[in-house]
Structures are given as C-alpha cells and as structure tokens.
Amino acid sequence: MKILIAEDEPLMLRALELKLKKEGYEVIACNNGKEAITQIGLSEPDLIITDIMMPFSSGLEIVGMVKNGINRNIPIIVLSSMGQEKIVEEAFEMGADDYVTKPFSLTELALRIKRFVKQQPKVILKPQGVPVKPYK
Amino acid sequence: MIWFDIISGIISYGIFLYSLSLVIIYVLIGIFSIIETVRHLRANSFTDFRLLASSPLAPSVSIIAPAYNEGATIIENVRSLLSIYYSNLEVIIINDGSTDDCLEKLVDVYELKKVDEFIRHAIPTRPIRGIYKSTNPVYKKLVVIDKVNGGKADALNTGINMACNDYIVSIDVDCILEQDALLKIVKPLMDENSKRVIASGGVVRIANSCIIEDGSLVKVVLPKKYLPRVQALEYIRAFLLGRMAWSKLNGLLLISGAFGAFDKDLVIKCGGYNPNTVGEDMELVVRMRRYMEERKEPYLVKYIPDPLCWTEAPTSFKILARQRNRWMRGMIETLRAHKTMFFNPRYGLIGMISYPYWFFFEMLAPVVETFGLLSFLIMAIVGLVEWHFFFSILFFIVAFGFLFSTFAILMEVMSYHQYKKRTEILKLLLVALTEPFVFHPFVVWSSLQGFVDYLKKKKSWGTMTREGFKKVIVPN
C-alpha cells in the first residue's frame, strides 16, 4: 500500500511520514504541489494525502487533476488548515474523498486511511496520462 | 551688469539650494525608510497571512487584469491568477479589443460561455461586446469581458464596473505574482480602524533572467543584461527606500499599476481611472487622496516593502526610452490636473510636501539637469569653469549617489535578500558605480523628450492612441 503525501511544511511532512510508516504503509513524501504531480504519475500511489496551500500547485489542483484525468480511483484526503464550509464544499465538489481540518489528530487520520484501504478496489486502473485541457 | 549679476546669482543659488535640499531629502528618506522597514519586519514576524486566505470574513476582492494582444501568454497568466488562494475572490480579465486570438484561446481553454450579465455603468466606458463565464465549476471565479479597444484605463474601468467585491486589485496580466502576494496586499487594508485605508501597494521587482515555470517564480536571478540590471537597482532603491519613507509620512502619491489594491466604492466615487492620461495609476491615487482631503476624512495609503510582483523590464534603449517618455508625460499630466494642491495647506501633507516634491524633484528634474548641463558646456567652452571646484563637487555628488545606492543594497540584503549570491551583490554595486554616467543621462534624455512630447501633443490629446499597454510602473 503506497501513500503519497504532499505537504510543504517539512516538519509536518516528516511527522506524517513517520506515523504512516509506523502503521506499515509505504510513503512517498513531496514538499510541493508540482513534485506531487510528477510523483503521482511516476509511482502510482494507492492513496493521496494533500495540503491545500502549497507552493507551485495548490492541493485542489492536484485533486482536480487526479480526479479528472490521471486516475479517478485514487482516493484523496485533503488536509488543510482552512475549515470553512465553502472550501470544504469546493474540495468535495472537485472530487476529494475526505477532508481533514488542521489541527488534526494523527490517530484519527490513520483510522480514516484504514477505511479507504478496505474500500480500495482490487484492480487499480493504470493512469491514462491524458490530462484535461487546462493543464496542457 | 548689475541685473546680470543679480539674475545669475538667483539662478546659481536657486540651483544650489535645489541640489542641497535634494541631498537632505535623500538623507531623510534613508532614515525614515530604516525606521519603517524595521517596524514592518518586526510586526510581520508573528503574522500568519494564511488566515486571510480561507476566512469568509476577509474582505472580498476582485482582481482586474486588462489584456491587450497577450495571446502568447494569456492562458498561463490566467491560470496563475486562478491558482491564488483566496476565498472571496473573483478574477476579471478584460480583453481590450485585442487583435490576436487572445479571447478565442480563453474561451477554448477555460470552457467559457457568453452570459447575459448586468454590468453597472458607474463609470462610463467604451461599449462591451460580451461577458463570458466558465461552464466548468473549477473556474467559477473567472469572468472575461470582451470590449472595444479603449486603452488600459478604460479597460480597468470596465473591470471596476463589473466587480462585485469590496476591493479591487488591479494587475498587469503579464506580471508574476509571489505566492502570497494577494494576502499581503490585502492585510494592510484591514489594519486600521480609525482611518480608512483607500489603497495599498507593494514592491515591484525586475523579473528578467529569473527562472519562471508555469507562471510562478522558481528562482530569483539578477538580470544578466546591463539595462535590466540597472533597473533592478533602480527599483530596489525606489521601492525599498523612497516609497517606504513616503509611506511612513502617509505621503505616497503612487501605487504601482502593476499590482495595487483599491477601495472600490471610493474609486467609483472618484470616477475611476482617467482614460485621458498615460499615467492612470498615479492619477487615480492622487485623485483619491484629493477626494479624501477635500472631505476631511481620515485615510491612509498603505505600502508594504515585501516583494510581491515581478515584471519584465525593457532590455533595449529604444523601449526604455519609450517607457520613460510615458512616465514623464503621465507625471506631468497628473500633476497638472491637480495643480490646485500645489503648496495648498488645505491638502495637508500632500499639498505641502508630496506634491511639491514630485513637482520639483521628479517632474522638473530632467529640465533642471539639462539646463545645468547646457550652461555647463557653454561655460566650459568659454572657459569660465573653475575645474577644481567642479571636480570636488562632482566627486561629492557621485560619492553621495553611490553611498545611497549602497545603502539601498544593504537594506535589501538585510530585509528581503532576494539576490542570494555574493557575486550578484558585487554586480549590483558595480552597476551603481556606472549608473550616473551611462544609465542616468539616458533616462534624463528620455524624460526630457517626454516633457517635449507633452508640450507638443497637449493640443491634440483627445483620443487615445491604439497602442498596447506598456508597463506603467513608475518606480519613483
């Protein structure tokens, strides 16, 4: 089980990585949106955890790209300090599977991930590599 | 004989006084700038701007970006505008009658559809051909207005008419914004209670040679060519020292057209941008200030020294000349339009200090300089120049100018430190040495031509020429 984490704060990234490794997952850590997008294409994670406010590409963009092109079956958990209805709604509208507001509890996050592991379909679709128009 | 002596005496002492006061002003600017920058840096050390991005209570903002024949880059630029994090945001792109495929590209990529929306006519503008919105919810913040060509000010006014939000942020569509530029420029709008903040602006820097990917800045590099490099220095000096000091006094007369936030209600009350001037950004700020001064309402024009916006500087002498020519004309037009403020105590600090400063030391400067140079040349030919006096005063002034530039570089290094390499700093210092002999005379010459052009064209100034917007970011 591979999990990709996109988070620009090195300390949080590291903590998440440690925690998830401890839970027995394989972790790909990216510290900005752009790196995350390339990594999603390269290493085909089974789950993505992403922050919203990151340099270069926002988390919502990642959600949009994954859900509209790369592979709509990868579950995405959005992790953000922005807890306003409007943004949460927007994230879900774009196809996010879950939304966790900072400050969050690591244990809770781990439990949410577990839920997705169970849901995960056996056959993982290969990425089609045909992104939608605006992203060239 | 006696009259000649008296007149030449008056002129000589006048000019001496002029130079002396300029030197004193620069010293004061340096001092004020230090005080204000230190305060700003300290205050910002515990401010979390991100709060604003998501709060529903944050002031609502409409970004207004006029575009004229930007087909090559428009998609990228709009994309970077749309990726700004801000919850109460709308992005209005105004296609000012482009002759290229700018609009078609936008419609195509952003899945735009013509809509029948109502647009206020708070400010008269040229006719609108259509309003477009995206059918894709991802781009719901985007509004594109297609209109008949009418120049930058007219396009901005159309955008203001369309804007639904409380504040407008005008922006040059080809500028590269810092990640949190919008948050930083909006924050000052909310700092005050007793005074109304009517506008806020930030630092514009030179983007030449910088590494830019997908419309965002990846690495800051000092421009490789001479001209943009001097301008990089010029901008550092103007924004880090000049503007900062003026903002301390609340005497700013100019918010860069490249990136500035304004109170929409007030802009509309003042009648929006003036389409009959080439310096619409300065004109608007002056008019807004004048409006507030005349109503005796307490207000502020805020400025933050954070680098927010990166722009491409002219690399050829020809384009630079055209740019400075425009700045000069814009400045004269603005100052002329508001000449009642000149040494008018009714306008407080603006009338007594800011306006006269601009009049004497910005507008008249090239004239005085050229006059000085000409009389110098004549007297040198006649043999009336006392050389050792000349050289010591020249030495003094060059040393002073260099000191000032060095001081600006020091401030840059100590505050935001954009140019990380030591060699870059060295190059900046070298440029500071050559500036007075290469770049400066050229700028003076271009400004003077602007002056002359202004005098020539004054009569036939009615219609705007159909030229694309050149950047109108006066750094002084």
Place this chain on the structure above:
Amino acid sequence: MRILLTIITCFFLAAAFGQKQKFIAGGSSTDLYINHKVASKETYSSIGNRYNISPQKIAYYNNLEFHNGKLLAKYLKVPLSSQNFVRMGDTRIVEGLTPVFKKANGKMGIIGYLNRGLMQPKISEDASREDLSSSIKDSVREKTTNADSIAGPSRDSVTMVAPQPVVAKKVTAVSKEFRIDNNKANRKRGFFRPKEYVKEFFSSAVTLTVITFCLIGLIYFYLSVKKKAFLSRQRLKTHVVKLISTAIINEDEDQAAQDETFELPRMLMKQFQSKDVRQLVIDELIVAKKSLRGKAALNLVQLYTYLGLLKDSLEKLKSEKWYIKAKGIQELAMMDQSKMMLPIFRQTNSKNEFVRMEAQSAIVHFGGFKGLRFLHILTYPISDWQQIKLIEQLSLLSEKELPDANKLLQSKNHSVVIFTLKIISVFHNLALHDDVIQCLHHVNPDVRYHAIKCLTNIYDDTTALTLQDVYTTEVIRNRIAILQTLKVVGSTEQADFLYLQLFEDDDSIKLAAASALIECCPDALELIGEVSSQKGYPYTNILHHIKEGLTV
C-alpha cells in the same frame, strides 16, 4: 526617485559659481593689466562693461582701433587703473569686489580687488563693510607684527587703518596667509558662496566614500554571517525536525519512556546554549502545534517544557520591547500555558497594538468565549484583521455563545460593537435579535452596516419590516446591504417596497432590489419584464442578469 539628478546639476553649479573666475594680473606693479580671453560675441563695450572701464581705453591699451563689431583678437589686455582697481591696503572699500591675483616668485597672491563698478568707490563708513575691511586690516596687521593698538571692528578703527603702500611683491611674500585670510574674509561677508567651500566639498566627498566602503564591508560581512547562520540552521533544522517528529508520533503513556524520546541528540546538546537555536526549536514546535491536536499536540507541549523552553518565553513576556513581548505571548499561548493567563490578560489593553493583539488572541485561546471579557475594558479599537483572527479561533470551539453580548453591543468602543455583531452573525445567536435591531439606530454607519448584515443570519418575522423602516434614512452602502438582506429575510409584504427601489438612480440599488424582488415575490419576473419593456436599458440587462442567475 532621481537619486543622481544632482550629478548634472553640479555641472551647472560648477559653472555658475565658477564664472566668478580668478582674475590674474600681468604687467609690472605700476602698469597692471588682466589678460582677457575674448569669447565669441564679445565686443569692446561688453568687455568694458565687465571690467568697468571705457571700451576705448581697452582698444588704446592694446594698440588697436576701437570699433563696435566683432573682435578679431583672441586675447585683450584690460588695464587696471584706479577706476576699476583697488589696491591691497587701499582704504577705499568698494562694492562688487573681486580679488585680483598676481603671480610672483612662483606664488599666487592677491594684489587687490577689481572694482566692477557696481557702486562708486567710496571711503568705507558703512557698517556693513566692517567685516571685510577689518579682515583686510587683520591680515595687514598680522604682517605688521601686531603693533596696531586698535582692536575690534569698530567703525573708527576701520577708517584709521594706515594706508600702507602694498605692492605686489610684498604681498606675494605673505601670499599664503593672505589667501586664507581672504577666504575667511569673503565668508564673513554674509553671503554664502559654495565655491569657497571647495575643500569642504572635497573632504565630505572623501568621507562619503569612506562610509560607502564601510557599508560595502558591512554588506559582505552580513552576507557571510547570514550564510553561515543559514547553513548551520539548515543542519540544525534536520535534527530539530527529527527530534520533534519522533516526539509527535510517540504513543507511550509512560512518562519515563517519553522523556527518553525527548532526549536531545548530541548534535543539539552543545548548541542548545544558544538562544537562536532554542528559538529555532520553539518556532518549529509552534508550526507543528498549529496543525496538530490530540496526543501529538500534548507531546509537543511536553517536549517544550521538558527542554526548558518555557523559561525563554516567560523572559520574553517580561521584555520591554514590544516585538519580543508579543512573541513571548504568542509562544505561551501556542503552548497552552494557561497558568500565565493573568499576566497576559493585563496586556489585552496594552498601548502597543501588536502586544495587545497577541494578548487578546492568547486569552481567547485559553478561555474561548469567556476570554472575550477583555472586550468590556478595551479602550483601543480592534482592527478588522484582529477580528478575523479572533473569530477564526472561536470557530474552532464547540461552544457558540458569547456571554454578555447585549452589554457589548452598547459599548462605547465602536469596533467592539462591530466585532460583537460579527460574532453574533457567525454563530447565529438568535436570542440577540432585539439587541441587534437596536444597533440599526447606532450613530456610526459602519455599526449599522454590520447590524444589517448580521440580521441576515438571525432574522425573525419582524426583521424585514424594521429594515424597511430604516431604509430611507440610510446611506447608499447600507441601503444596498438592506436590499441584500431583504433578499433573504423578506416576504411578499416587501414586494411593493422593493418594486419602488427599482427606480432609484443607483444601478447597484436597482440590481440589488431586482434580485431581492425575485426572492420575495413570485411574479417578480413578469414585473421586471414589464418595466424592462417600458424603459429598456438598464432594466433589460438586469432582467437578463437575473434570469441568468436563476438558471445556474
């Protein structure tokens, strides 16, 4: 800023002040003349004017014929006679004096003054001439071994200076003193002449250059220090991140086992004496604390106290400097040090806005809505920024009720009233409806605006009518706000009122009224359609706009 503008101005200066050029005499002491370089367009008359001598005399002196046209000669000798020349030591003190120099024995010295005829030569009795004459006298006295018994620049003494026959040769012997004295003399003469400050200009230029080089040195020194600090910070940061992240995921309940994971890596131990390093750790802890809650957050606080960082924060709280104090308060709040509540509470009305803001945030962090009691004693305004910050903090809490809100709505501090209205609005405190209605009659239009906005979230059956009542007396901004609120709270009862507003002058009001009408009245579309067919623009556009809104 045209920083280097003066550069060319100084060319002019040099020219302007340089034009009073040095006159150097030639010839013998009895037959003195000045060699004049003829400029184009100069004639005998203009030269004569300049030297205060008849043009014919010049022609004669040069063995040339007088004429009024262009001069062919490149140089002309201009004779110095008693008419235009005052010899050194002469008692006649004259207006428009310009020193005349003569070279003798390889040294340049003043031999007298050119009288350019600005005024007739006269014996000095004028008090305003005293300075000059006394200084001349001084210089003369110096070489006459101070024998002169007359001291002080009294009127009599000036005229009493013995007319010494000073000839060029004699003067040159003491030329040095003369020049200095002469400089001083000129300076004393009331008028400031920049030209005489050549040396000062030069030396200040040198000083400026030295300062510049010091600054350059400073820049490079700073750069290297910064780079070093940056590198060591980077290195440290990886250790700190490691330390904190392991602490975060620690799940041991046992204190001792926990302390073990908190143990500083050896690398950090040494550096931990340094304040900067400790600050780095605090900053990182705060970053993590902002994003985490639950056990992980507790771990962070424990690490903070275990490492003794609390002491640093407390020290900052006591600091006199506002930015340090504010930082200290922020740290204590982030690390949940609620026992410091009292000293921090005292700072909520601090005169420094940053200390005040941090203290307020801290108190809300500790006490939630109860913490807001500082609003009762607050005399300074709360900025919009601070309001947002506090509301964001409050929105994280489970409770939703602001105690004593009705009292706060009557506060004299208008920003407190606005803030309270915002809280009521955000947390939908319906119970306060009547108190908010009271605020519609507040003196401050901003307060009224926020009251109107607030009513959108806490309205009841009577709200719409009350708003309709205050409408006519409101300013435009508030009118639009009322219409927008009516869109939500209005009913068919408001239809007539809203219909009337369609005919207001302001376009924004028309639009707001139309969109409110659509919500309040079922047949609004037909109504607006009717108006649009009668009046055309802008109603047609408004109609389209509204239809557009309905389809989305």
